[in-house]
Amino acid sequence: MTGSHAFDPERVERVSAALASDGQDPRRSLCVASAGVARVSGAGVVLIMQGRALGTVCASSAVAEAAEDLQFTLGEGPCVDAFSTRAPVLVPDLGADDVVRWPSFREGALAAGIRGAFGFPILIGSVCIGALNLYHERPGALSDEQVADAAVVAHVAGHTVLGWQSVAGVGSLARQLEHLPANRAVVHQATGMISVQASVRVDDAIAVMRAYAFSTNRPITDVATDVVGGTVRFG
Amino acid sequence: MADQQLLVETLVALADTLVDDYDVIDFMQTLAERSVDLLDVSAAGIMLADADGRLRHAACSSEQMRLVELLELQLQEGPCFEAFERQTAVRSGTFEEVASRWPRFAPKAREGGFVAVSAVPLRLRGSALGALNLFSDRPNELDDADLSVVQAMADIATIGMLQERLIHDQSVLTTQLQTALESRIVIEQAKGIVAERNRIDVDEAFQQIRRFTRSANRRLSDTARAIVDGSLTAELVAPGASR
Numbered sequence: 001m002t003g004s005h006a007f008d009p010e011r012v013e014r015v016s017a018a019l020a021s022d023g024q025d026p027r028r029s030l031c032v033a034s035a036g037v038a039r040v041s042g043a044g045v046v047l048i049m050q051g052r053a054l055g056t057v058c059a060s061s062a063v064a065e066a067a068e069d070l071q072f073t074l075g076e077g078p079c080v081d082a083f084s085t086r087a088p089v090l091v092p093d094l095g096a097d098d099v100v101r102w103p104s105f106r107e108g109a110l111a112a113g114i115r116g117a118f119g120f121p122i123l124i125g126s127v128c129i130g131a132l133n134l135y136h137e138r139p140g141a142l143s144d145e146q147v148a149d150a151a152v153v154a155h156v157a158g159h160t161v162l163g164w165q166s167v168a169g170v171g172s173l174a175r176q177l178e179h180l181p182a183n184r185a186v187v188h189q190a191t192g193m194i195s196v197q198a199s200v201r202v203d204d205a206i207a208v209m210r211a212y213a214f215s216t217n218r219p220i221t222d223v224a225t226d227v228v229g230g231t232v233r234f235g
Numbered sequence: 236m237a238d239q240q241l242l243v244e245t246l247v248a249l250a251d252t253l254v255d256d257y258d259v260i261d262f263m264q265t266l267a268e269r270s271v272d273l274l275d276v277s278a279a280g281i282m283l284a285d286a287d288g289r290l291r292h293a294a295c296s297s298e299q300m301r302l303v304e305l306l307e308l309q310l311q312e313g314p315c316f317e318a319f320e321r322q323t324a325v326r327s328g329t330f331e332e333v334a335s336r337w338p339r340f341a342p343k344a345r346e347g348g349f350v351a352v353s354a355v356p357l358r359l360r361g362s363a364l365g366a367l368n369l370f371s372d373r374p375n376e377l378d379d380a381d382l383s384v385v386q387a388m389a390d391i392a393t394i395g396m397l398q399e400r401l402i403h404d405q406s407v408l409t410t411q412l413q414t415a416l417e418s419r420i421v422i423e424q425a426k427g428i429v430a431e432r433n434r435i436d437v438d439e440a441f442q443q444i445r446r447f448t449r450s451a452n453r454r455l456s457d458t459a460r461a462i463v464d465g466s467l468t469a470e471l472v473a474p475g476a477s478r
Binding site: 194 | 408413416420424429
């Protein structure tokens with residue numbers, strides 16, 4: 001009936017216990033525990049709707065954070081593919097010559113010290129609400145056990161986020177999700193400004209900004225800050 | 236004793252209806268019809284509790300009016316009501332027993348041509364969702380094996396129903412989460428549009444949007460959405476703009 005039926009209950013129980021918050025910082029502990037359970041260097045959880053990133057829930061480390069920013073800047077990477085294919089995306093070595101997907105993300109991720117990149121869809125019933133990203137600093141395939149654990153981590157993380165939302169009122173956002181990274185707000189503000197400057201729709205405005213960030217080899221948040229500050233204009 | 240082959244087929248049929256486009260009424264209908272096939276009874280009906288805990292007719296093995304009525308009159312008394320209230324199976328194999336147990340229900344059952352009845356609850360971990368009622372047109376004492384077959388089917392039905400409710404609740408939550416997240420993005424975009432259009436900084440733009448929202452008695456996310464989709468122009472949000 002739902003994806004959860006495919007999971008081994010013991011595995012779900014074990015992962016749920018590992019991902020249970022220590023009460024300090026529920027978002028960060030979710031991601032740190034996700035990386036721990038999957039036995040990789042870093043993890044990030046992203047919420048996505050209709051192919052558009054709605055926000056990074058968490059990143060377990062500075063490197064994972066950089067990788068999340070990269071995917072957000074470029075609009076490509078394991079989370080985007082895991083979301084659109086609703087299946088795990090496994091790239092054991094971004095440095096391998098035969099890796100052709102995500103040319104821009106690949107370059108940035110390698111520069112940030114990432115070799116393995118893996119994406120797992122977060123499904124609630126039949127609806128995909130986001131993705132779990134796993135990063136590894138050494139090249140190497142995930143074992144079958146790691147893949148099985150990671151799929152359950154994605155499942156449990158999704159239900160954890162829904163659990164947060166279930167106590168928020170209708171129309172409000174879960175307390176735990178309120179303070180998403182501030183740099184994303186700047187990107188959305190800049191998107192609005194560019195849409196006026198270039199007389200395009202907001203969806204096109206973000207594409208314009210992405211292209212600019214890519215061609216000038218800068219993080220999108222830096223470009224956005226300049227747009228909001230008035231030092232970069234489009235049209 | 237129920238036919239083994241038929242039992243297996245029934246369980247498979249019930250499990251089949253649990254996948255994908257699950258419809259609770261279709262599912263209850265299958266359960267009612269299969270119970271009749273399997274247990275040598277004349278008719279079967281299912282009652283489900285509504286939000287106030289009152290039993291309502293959900294499905295019948297045949298659309299015979301008397302059968303529906305027989306279910307519906309069991310608001311205070313009758314096998315279905317009793318199985319639901321006490322969360323246990325009940326059975327009465329003879330009309331004498333039915334009459335002594337449920338004096339108001341019995342004459343109506345006889346009018347419908349039924350002399351023996353039994354019922355099992357649809358329940359899971361202490362909560363009852365409804366009950367399945369079986370009717371026979373001749374004296375018929377279901378044995379323990381029959382009763383456990385019916386209870387097994389009722390349990391599958393219960394799990395299916397709870398699963399469906401869970402999926403519904405989750406999809407409501409998912410939508411709320413996505414809408415709330417999307418609103419925040421749209422509000423930031425609207426700030427950018429108003430800032431650029433009215434040549435002010437984003438903080439001031441937010442103040443304008445908030446003031447407009449308050450005076451127009453709208454919701455912030457609705458104002459922002461209107462600005463982003465162009466149905467509300469940024470100039471109109473500025474103080475002193477004629478509205």
